[in-house]
Amino acid sequence: MNIFKKMLGDRDIELLIGKQLRTGVVTASCIALLGGIFYLVQQGAASVPDYSHFKGEGAEYTSFRGIFHGVAAGSATEFIQLGVLVLLATPILRIFFSLIAFALEKDRLYVFITTLVLGIILFSMFGGLKI
Amino acid sequence: MNILIFSLILLAGAYVAGLLGSLTGLGGGVILIPLLTLVFHVDIRYAIGVALLASIANSSGAATAYIKEGITNIRLGMFLEIATTAGAVGGALLAIFTPVNTIAILLGVVLIFSAAMTIRKKHEHAEQTGSKLSYLLKLNSSYPTPTGEVSYKLKNVAGGFGIMLIAGVLSGLLGIGSGALKVLAMDSTMRIPFKVSTTTSNFMIGVTAAASAVVYLQRGYIDPGMAFPVVLGVLGGAFTGARLLTFINARTLRIIFCAAITFVALEMIYNGLNHQF
Numbered sequence: 562m563n564i565f566k567k568m569l570g571d572r573d574i575e576l577l578i579g580k581q582l583r584t585g586v587v588t589a590s591c592i593a594l595l596g597g598i599f600y601l602v603q604q605g606a607a608s609v610p611d612y613s614h615f616k617g618e619g620a621e622y623t624s625f626r627g628i629f630h631g632v633a634a635g636s637a638t639e640f641i642q643l644g645v646l647v648l649l650a651t652p653i654l655r656i657f658f659s660l661i662a663f664a665l666e667k668d669r670l671y672v673f674i675t676t677l678v679l680g681i682i683l684f685s686m687f688g689g690l691k692i
Numbered sequence: 693m694n695i696l697i698f699s700l701i702l703l704a705g706a707y708v709a710g711l712l713g714s715l716t717g718l719g720g721g722v723i724l725i726p727l728l729t730l731v732f733h734v735d736i737r738y739a740i741g742v743a744l745l746a747s748i749a750n751s752s753g754a755a756t757a758y759i760k761e762g763i764t765n766i767r768l769g770m771f772l773e774i775a776t777t778a779g780a781v782g783g784a785l786l787a788i789f790t791p792v793n794t795i796a797i798l799l800g801v802v803l804i805f806s807a808a809m810t811i812r813k814k815h816e817h818a819e820q821t822g823s824k825l826s827y828l829l830k831l832n833s834s835y836p837t838p839t840g841e842v843s844y845k846l847k848n849v850a851g852g853f854g855i856m857l858i859a860g861v862l863s864g865l866l867g868i869g870s871g872a873l874k875v876l877a878m879d880s881t882m883r884i885p886f887k888v889s890t891t892t893s894n895f896m897i898g899v900t901a902a903a904s905a906v907v908y909l910q911r912g913y914i915d916p917g918m919a920f921p922v923v924l925g926v927l928g929g930a931f932t933g934a935r936l937l938t939f940i941n942a943r944t945l946r947i948i949f950c951a952a953i954t955f956v957a958l959e960m961i962y963n964g965l966n967h968q969f
Contacts, residue, residue, distance in 0.1 A: 575766060579759035582752040582898070589749070590927060597699070597920035605696035610917065615735040617912030624910070641916035648745060648923065649905055651752050652898035659770060670829070674771055678899070681777040685784070686906045 574662035578655055585651030592644030599637035653682055695917065703921040705731065710750070710929020715937065716949045717810050717890070719869045719897070720926040721747040722803060726956045729796070729969065734918070736792050736969050740867030741913030744905040746926040747869040751898035753927060754934065758891040763835045765888055768846075768878075769895045771829055772856045776874070776900040779860020784904035787865050796964035799866050803957035806872035807950035814886040815879045818844035825849040826882075835888050844885055852882040864904035869897035 621627040622642050631639025656679050663671040705727050706720070713720035721743035728739035758764045787795070822832050822845030834843035846852075855877035863870045871893050878889035908914060963969060 572762075575759050575762075578766075579756040582759075583756040586749055586753045586927070590924060593920040593923050596916070597924070600917070600920070601696050601699060605699075606694050609693050609695055609698040612732070612734040612738055612915070612918065615737045618915060619912070622914070622916060623912050638916040641920045642914075644923075645745060645909065645914060645916070645919055648748055648752075649902050649909065652748060652902045655752075656773075656899060659766065668830075671767060671770060674774060678770065678773045678777055681774070681781060682899070682903050682906070685777075685781045685903050 574658070574665070578658045578662070581658055582651060582655055585647060585654065589644045589648035589651065592647060593641050596637050596640035596642075596644060600641060603637055653679075656682070699917070699921045702732070702918065703925040706746070706922045706925025707929040707932075710746070710926035710931075711933045711936075712929075712949055712953075713750070713926070714930040714933025716807075716946050716953070717871070718806050718953070719747060719871050720750050720930055721868045721901075722806060723953065723956075724922065724926065725799060725867065726803070726960055728918075730956070730959060730963070736796060737913050738915055738918060740787075740795075741905075741908050741915065742918050742922040743867045744901045744908060745914065745919055745923050747867075747901040748898045748905065749923050749927050750930050751869065751894050751896075751901070753930065755891075755895045755898065758894065761836065763887055763891045764895045765831070765833050765835075765884075765892045766895070767829070767833070768831050768884075769892045771831065772853065772874075772877075772892075773896055773899050775853050775856035776860035776863065776896055777903040779857045779862075780864035780900050780903040781907065783861040783864020783866075784907040785864075786861065790865065792969045793964045793967050795866060796969045797961050798862075799868070800957040800959075800961035800964065802862060802866060802868070802870065802872075803960065804954050806870075807953045807957070809872040809876060811947055811950055815883065815889075816886050817883075818842050818885050819847060819883045820845060822846050823849055833888075835885065837887075842885070844888065847883045848881050852877040855881060860900055860903075863897075863900050864907075867901075867904070867908070869901060871897060 621631050621639060628639050628642045628646060632643050656675060660675045663675055709723040709727055710720040713723050724743045724746055725739045728734040729736050826832050826846035826849050832845040834841045855873060859870045859873035874893035875889050878884045879886060
């Protein structure tokens with residue numbers, strides 16, 4: 562534990578978090594860009610779907626299984642949604658990093674606070690709130 | 693119109709939204725929703741879905757630089773995220789029961805409030821006496837300035853936490869970062885120096901938006917055809933804006949844009965009152 566602490570000072574972990582955030586956004590943008598180009602090549606000439614009335618997206622765009630299934634099948638739109646997933650995961654992953662940082666500092670109060678925030682987000686992900 | 697042209701126009705529009713959001717300090721999402729609904733006639737629910745994505749991208753992209761400079765107060769951000777994420781989840785739930793026209797009117801009101809907030813006088817003084825809670829939660833810190841490290845202490849932590857809860861609900865309900873309310877909580881209530889409150893607020897927006905975005909994604913609000921031009925456009929615009937800010941004086945620009953945004957907000961409210969959404 563002490564060796565870790567020496568290797569990763571408070572400031573280093575902050576910088577690591579900063580880098581992780583940027584990497585996440587860059588990765589998500591690249592996936593979205595690639596998916597977008599494929600999407601335009603495949604369907605660019607088709608007419609625009611009617612966005613003026615809300616229908617809601619189907620399972621292919623709204624669930625892990627649907628998105629990964631589509632990506633495996635080589636569908637451009639699911640590939641874009643994969644970029645969306647990476648983007649959503651970026652701040653959530655940041656909380657994980659903060660949790661590790663506070664644990665290394667043995668800051669119990671902030672381990673508790675960070676776990677609470679993580680718990681709220683995970684509840685929001687898996688709590689079946691979509692209705 | 694075919695998909696190619698629509699995507700390119702959307703990309704350009706999102707770029708402008710990101711640029712204006714960065715120059716005014718309002719954030720890209722807030723400008724994106726009126727643009728999508730009033731100009732592109734997109735249903736407000738789709739607009740909210742992609743605006744949340746834009747907020748996450750913006751916040752996470754910009755946070756890196758601020759953390760590097762050591763201005764962001766990470767403990768404070770973490771503590772207040774309890775309030776904003778809980779509020780955001782609540783707001784996303786509330787959105788199901790809220791008529792879209794009410795959402796549009798609320799958004800217009802928040803937009804006007806945000807515009808007013810960006811031109812008000814800023815709190816730059818660093819307080820030297822903190823409240824009890826600020827010591828208990830280890831929230832007092834210091835930040836670098838051109839004249840060296842300045843330490844600051846926090847007042848009225850509970851009050852700030854309460855405003856953050858409201859900021860979270862609005863963020864979840866309207867799909868915006870609600871940076872203005874976050875700054876209000878930190879700046880005016882907890883008396884934190886302006887630079888610290890803006891960067892910490894920006895740091896928190898990504899997590900707050902993610903908390904409600906996961907609900908909206910599952911509810912089918914996020915469309916891939918709109919997501920990619922919007923995310924790329926807003927990020928590009930924000931990047932350009934940040935570059936421009938270092939060598940132009942944004943004060944006059946800010947006032948002009950804020951006036952323009954107030955007109956847009958009034959149109960949102962007007963249309964909302966006439967049940968146009």
